[in-house]
Amino acid sequence: MIRLEARSSTPAWFNLALPLAAILATLILCSGLIAIAGASIFESYGIMLQAAFGDLQALREGDFYAITETLVRAAPMIFTGLAVAVAFRAKFWNIGAEGQLLAGAIAGGVVGTIPMPGALAMLAMAAAGGIAGGAVALVPAWLRVRLKVDDVVSSLLLNSVVYYGLMALIEGPWKDPLSGYPISPPIQDSANFPVFLEGTRLHLGVIVALLAAPIVWFVIARTVLGFSIRVTGENPEAARYAGIRVERVLLSTALLSGALAGLAGVGEVGGVHYQVMSEISPGFGYSGIVIAMLARLNPLGVVPAAIFLSAVMTGSAAMSRATGVPTFLGDVIQGTALLMMLVALLFTGYRLRFSGAGR
Amino acid sequence: MPRLSVLDNLLVGMPGKGGRLDAAGGRQRLAEIGRSFGLKLDPNRLVSSLAVGEQQRLEIIKALFRGARLLILDEPTAVLAPQDVEGLFAALRAIAGKGLGIIFISHKLNEVRALTSRCVVLRHGRLAGDIADPAATAAREMARLMCGQEIVTPSRPKVTAGRVVLELDGVATNGHPGMALKDVNLAVRESEIVGVAGVSGNGQRALADVIAGMLVPTRGKLRIGGEEVRDRSPRGVQAKGLGRIPEDRLASGLVGALPLADSMALPRIGQAPFSRNGLLQPAAIADFATAQIKEFDIRCQGPQARTGTLSGGNLQKALLARELAFHPRVLIAAQPTRGLDIGATRFVHEKFLGLRSAGCGLLVISEDLEELLTLSDRIAVMYEGAIAGIVDAADATVARLGLLMSGARERAA
Numbered sequence: 001m002i003r004l005e006a007r008s009s010t011p012a013w014f015n016l017a018l019p020l021a022a023i024l025a026t027l028i029l030c031s032g033l034i035a036i037a038g039a040s041i042f043e044s045y046g047i048m049l050q051a052a053f054g055d056l057q058a059l060r061e062g063d064f065y066a067i068t069e070t071l072v073r074a075a076p077m078i079f080t081g082l083a084v085a086v087a088f089r090a091k092f093w094n095i096g097a098e099g100q101l102l103a104g105a106i107a108g109g110v111v112g113t114i115p116m117p118g119a120l121a122m123l124a125m126a127a128a129g130g131i132a133g134g135a136v137a138l139v140p141a142w143l144r145v146r147l148k149v150d151d152v153v154s155s156l157l158l159n160s161v162v163y164y165g166l167m168a169l170i171e172g173p174w175k176d177p178l179s180g181y182p183i184s185p186p187i188q189d190s191a192n193f194p195v196f197l198e199g200t201r202l203h204l205g206v207i208v209a210l211l212a213a214p215i216v217w218f219v220i221a222r223t224v225l226g227f228s229i230r231v232t233g234e235n236p237e238a239a240r241y242a243g244i245r246v247e248r249v250l251l252s253t254a255l256l257s258g259a260l261a262g263l264a265g266v267g268e269v270g271g272v273h274y275q276v277m278s279e280i281s282p283g284f285g286y287s288g289i290v291i292a293m294l295a296r297l298n299p300l301g302v303v304p305a306a307i308f309l310s311a312v313m314t315g316s317a318a319m320s321r322a323t324g325v326p327t328f329l330g331d332v333i334q335g336t337a338l339l340m341m342l343v344a345l346l347f348t349g350y351r352l353r354f355s356g357a358g359r
Numbered sequence: 360m361p362r363l364s365v366l367d368n369l370l371v372g373m374p375g376k377g378g379r380l381d382a383a384g385g386r387q388r389l390a391e392i393g394r395s396f397g398l399k400l401d402p403n404r405l406v407s408s409l410a411v412g413e414q415q416r417l418e419i420i421k422a423l424f425r426g427a428r429l430l431i432l433d434e435p436t437a438v439l440a441p442q443d444v445e446g447l448f449a450a451l452r453a454i455a456g457k458g459l460g461i462i463f464i465s466h467k468l469n470e471v472r473a474l475t476s477r478c479v480v481l482r483h484g485r486l487a488g489d490i491a492d493p494a495a496t497a498a499r500e501m502a503r504l505m506c507g508q509e510i511v512t513p514s515r516p517k518v519t520a521g522r523v524v525l526e527l528d529g530v531a532t533n534g535h536p537g538m539a540l541k542d543v544n545l546a547v548r549e550s551e552i553v554g555v556a557g558v559s560g561n562g563q564r565a566l567a568d569v570i571a572g573m574l575v576p577t578r579g580k581l582r583i584g585g586e587e588v589r590d591r592s593p594r595g596v597q598a599k600g601l602g603r604i605p606e607d608r609l610a611s612g613l614v615g616a617l618p619l620a621d622s623m624a625l626p627r628i629g630q631a632p633f634s635r636n637g638l639l640q641p642a643a644i645a646d647f648a649t650a651q652i653k654e655f656d657i658r659c660q661g662p663q664a665r666t667g668t669l670s671g672g673n674l675q676k677a678l679l680a681r682e683l684a685f686h687p688r689v690l691i692a693a694q695p696t697r698g699l700d701i702g703a704t705r706f707v708h709e710k711f712l713g714l715r716s717a718g719c720g721l722l723v724i725s726e727d728l729e730e731l732l733t734l735s736d737r738i739a740v741m742y743e744g745a746i747a748g749i750v751d752a753a754d755a756t757v758a759r760l761g762l763l764m765s766g767a768r769e770r771a772a
Binding site for chain 1: 571572573592593594597603605610611612613614615616617621625626628629634637638639641
């Protein structure tokens with residue numbers, strides 16, 4: 001007999017062990033799919049690992065291109081992961097990071113086309129993108145605070161609203177006049193984010209993303225706003241009783257969360273694509289939810305979690321080319337990792353008791 | 360199930376006759392129970408129309424209806440006025456007389472002594488004593504078993520009440536779970552403890568919420584320290600010097616998942632020394648908690664212990680420490696000793712009396728009449744959302760309060 005038994009406290013090492021256990025379980029489960037696809041399990045995972053972080057020979061020769069590509073891909077997911085982590089801390093269920101990212105990309109793309117000196121242009125893009133993302137996130141938060149509308153549903157549905165808004169823009173008034181394709185006109189050259197390593201795409205946005213994690217951690221752990229966010233999430237009734245303006249905290253959380261997701265969009269426009277197109281995000285916003293959960297809503301944990309998912313994404317493409325396993329395995333790994341993490345979280349509150357039939 | 364009749368509530372889940380409810384048989388059983396135990400209820404009334412005491416009677420009838428041989432009652436008298444307690448006891452004696460067993464759980468020693476034929480005392484989840492003849496055992500002896508030490512009732516030093524520090528003037532509310540307030544007038548003076556008695560659910564919740572800033576009244580004024588409170592939010596009343604001990608310690612007072620230190624700094628987290636320029640000062644927060652843990656003898660694993668791991672008595676001490684550290688002009692406490700053992704209860708009472716001596720005004724809402732009679736200078740009785748009467752504690756008796764609690768109006772003394 002296996003029983004679940006309530007646990008009074010959670011050991012500290014669980015914070016690290018749970019995500020690792022969840023990832024291990026995911027890889028074991030997904031190896032079944034690789035076997036069904038008719039490829040060697042170890043070879044497939046090996047190819048994924050090499051594609052994500054580079055093979056040994058390249059690393060020895062100082063060729064870090066694969067790693068930088070993984071980081072470039074991780075950057076928007078660090079931002080969306082932080083966005084979701086901040087929101088979920090306050091129990092503001094923001095499933096709308098995808099739409100907020102797109103709003104940030106649109107705003108960044110518009111501002112980026114205005115001729116300005118480089119540094120100013122980049123700052124303006126970031127500000128515009130952050131505000132746009134925050135404004136989109138404010139909608140479900142306001143609906144919840146004022147009209148008690150379920151934030152999961154409203155934030156999720158807003159994703160489609162923003163996506164089709166973007167489509168309407170780039171198919172219509174914002175279509176690039178030169179190419180005629182449904183993409184926005186390119187941003188000014190001066191607004192292109194600088195690249196730090198010759199021969200790679202390691203751009204300014206990646207560095208900002210890596211810096212954002214400790215900053216967000218500081219805000220959550222060490223400021224009055226962060227304290228209010230945590231208390232509001234843990235016990236809104238006690239927060240209100242103590243004089244915290246819960247509604248205001250939820251709106252601030254939404255602004256902060258949306259702004260972070262908006263920055264993800266700005267980074268993709270300024271550092272990778274230099275223009276806006278409909279497929280600018282392959283679901284970075286949704287990956288943010290997986291990342292935030294893997295990180296147990298800890299902003300510092302978001303970085304490794306985002307790098308893991310990024311590695312899975314780049315790795316699964318390479319694996320598909322080499323072994324013929326469909327790339328969808330990457331999505332399956334992502335989804336399974338979320339499920340495994342949710343199962344693993346059960347163990348923070350409960351422990352398993354094995355008892356023999358005799359007892 | 361409030362929207363069903365008494366009879367339907369009894370028949371739920373019972374085997375019927377050929378797929379239909381056996382209504383006639385049910386009526387007959389109900390009448391039998393009414394005759395043999397003195398527990399009568401009209402089978403056709405809707406449960407929603409029953410008073411709390413009648414609903415409790417229905418629960419007991421239901422158990423008997425289903426042929427229970429053993430009844431377990433957990434604090435059954437909390438929702439009853441004193442004279443209804445006698446009725447309940449008469450019924451329970453009749454049930455026991457028919458050969459059924461009853462386990463009666465209560466923290467009120469006089470009830471245990473009046474009703475039971477054997478009594479066990481539990482302390483910290485362990486059996487602390489087994490008393491063969493409770494009626495012949497002194498309450499003092501039981502109390503000693505309950506807390507493992509001799510209990511002395513706190514002394515009430517003579518002090519003269521000063522100016523009015525808390526005043527409610529024609530306060531009314533609506534839209535509150537439970538009873539709304541109807542035109543409540545109440546004043547608490549410096550160095551005075553005003554008790555609020557009443558059968559559970561007669562507006563005590565709304566009264567506490569209005570004063571604590573959790574519920575904005577539809578009419579009336581609230582004055583603290585002689586000034587009208589305009590910002591009627593929790594923040595606004597705190598700024599006027601109101602200390603608050605909420606009824607539900609972990610739901611509205613402290614945050615179970617946070618470290619104790621954070622829970623204790625919570626209401627003043629936005630102010631120095633706990634934060635400066637929006638940045639938390641963890642050292643100041645921990646120092647504050649450490650000092651209070653020492654002063655109030657809060658048993659815990661230190662200021663970083665998770666709040667939820669503390670016992671009820673220690674949670675209440677933490678709440679008291681948090682409020683008293685900032686020298687409130689007036690303190691409102693709702694059910695301050697509910698669920699506490701005798702030692703912790705005495706600690707709370709001593710603190711209250713100490714505050715009174717120091718010039719603080721206190722409003723203590725409690726369902727425990729003994730507690731109110733021990734502490735209060737005056738006792739206000741609530742009935743159906745209004746103050747049914749205010750009596751000086753010197754003239755108050757359980758019988759007189761009980762009369763007011765059941766709705767007999769009396770002019771304020």
